[in-house]
C-alpha cells in the first residue's frame with residue numbers, strides 16, 4: 200500500500216522518490232522571443248528546494264509560435280535556445296523535470312492572435328469577457344504540422360536534459376478541443392467517434408515517442424470531462440485512457456474543465472466526489488477522484504496522477520491507499536507555499552486555501568492571475584505575497600497580455616517566416 204513517501208518507478212524507468220508532484224502552472228516568464236530566462240531558473244530552483252526531490256512539471260511550452268496560451272510562454276520550436284532550456288533543467292537540481300507541451304487552439308487570447316485556430320470553427324469564440332477571437336478551421340496539413348511540432352518540441356526537451364514531456368490534452372486547449380464533440384465537428388479522420396477525435400492526441404504522443412528514446416518519460420494530461428452539455432464525457436475519457444495505455448504512456452494526469460467551464464479550479468457545481476465510499480476526506484476535496492477510480496480499471500499498469508483541489512494530508516493518504524491514485528498533483532498550494540511538499544512529507548496536515556474569486560466570470564482571471572503573480576514573484580527571487588489584492592492581479596494580467604501580446608505579434612510572425 201503506497202504512502203506519501205513511497206517511491207514510484209514509472210514504466211520509462213524514471214524514479215519518483217515520493218508521491219507528491221508539482222502540477223503544471225504557466226509561468227509567463229519568457230523573453231520577447233519566447234526563450235527561457237533566468238526567472239525560470241530562479242523559479243525552478245525555488246520549487247526544487249521545497250520538493251524533496253519530487254517531480255516538477257513545467258507550465259505549458261508552446262509547439263507553434265503563432266498561437267500562445269500566454270504572451271510570454273516558452274516556445275519549443277526550431278528557434279528554441281536549448282542551452283537556455285538546459286539551465287532551467289539544471290536549476291531544478293535533483294527533482295525530475297518534465298516539460299508540458301501544448302497548443303491553445305481557440306483558447307488563444309485576441310492580443311496574441313486575432314484569429315485563433317480550432318478543429319472546426321462551429322463552436323465559435325471562447326465566451327469570456329471578449330478576450331478571444333472567432334477561430335478558423337485547421338486544414339489537414341496544419342494539423343499534421345502541429346502534430347510534428349509536438350515531436351520537435353519533445354526532442355528539444357530531451358536535448359536540454361529534461362526527464363520527459365507531458366502532452367497537454369486537458370482544460371479546453373487544442374488537443375482537448377479535438378477530443379470534444381462540441382468543438383470538433385470534423386468528418387475526416389480527425390473527428391467523428393471518440394477514436395477519431397482522439398487521433399490528434401494519439402498522433403502527437405507517437406510523434407513524441409518517435410523523436411525521443413524509450414527511457415524518456417511521456418505523460419499526458421487528460422480531462423475527466425469538459426463539464427459541458429455535448430462535450431467530452433467521462434465515458435469518452437475512460438476510452439481515451441484505454442487508448443493511451445495501448446500507446447504505452449508512462450503517466451496520465453487527470454484534471455477537468457475548460458475556460459468556459461472551469462472545473463479545474465473547482466468552479467462547477469456538484470464537482471467534489473459524490474461517492475461516500477471514497478471516505479470523508481476525498482468527499483470534500485479532490486474534484487476528479489471519482490473519475491480516477493474509473494480510470495484505474497482501464498489503466499492497470501500506467502500510473503495515474505490526480506490534480507485538482509487536493510489540500511489535506513489525510514485526503515492524499517486516502518487517495519493513495521484506496522482511491523486508485525499513484526501521484527498527488529498540487530498546483531495552487533505550491534504557488535503560495537513552495538515548501539509545502541517537504542512539509543507534508545514531514546507530517547504537516549495541509550490546509551484549505553483562501554478563495555480569491557471576484558464576482559462574475561472575471562473571477563477566473565482574478566484567481567488564476569493571483570497565483571500567476573505569485574509565480575512571477577518567485578521568478579524575481581522574492582517569496583509569494585498572500586496579501587496581494589486579486590483585482591490588482593487581474594488588471595495586471597489583462598494589461599500585460601495586451602501590451603506584450605500585441606507587441607509580439609509581428610516579431611513572432613517574422614521568426615515563423617524565416618527559412
Ligand SMILES: Cc1cc2nc3c(=O)[nH]c(=O)nc-3n(C[C@H](O)[C@H](O)[C@H](O)COP(=O)(O)O)c2cc1C
Pocket residue numbers: 222223224225226257258259299367369370420454463464506507508509528529530531532566567568570571
Ligand atoms: C496560475 C496557474 C497556471 C496554470 N497553468 C497550467 C498549465 O500551464 N498547464 C496545465 O495543465 N494546468 C495549468 N494550471 C492548472 C493546474 O495544473 C491544476 O490543474 C489546477 O490548478 C488545479 O489544481 P490545484 O487545485 O492543486 O491548484 C494552472 C493553474 C494555475 C493556478
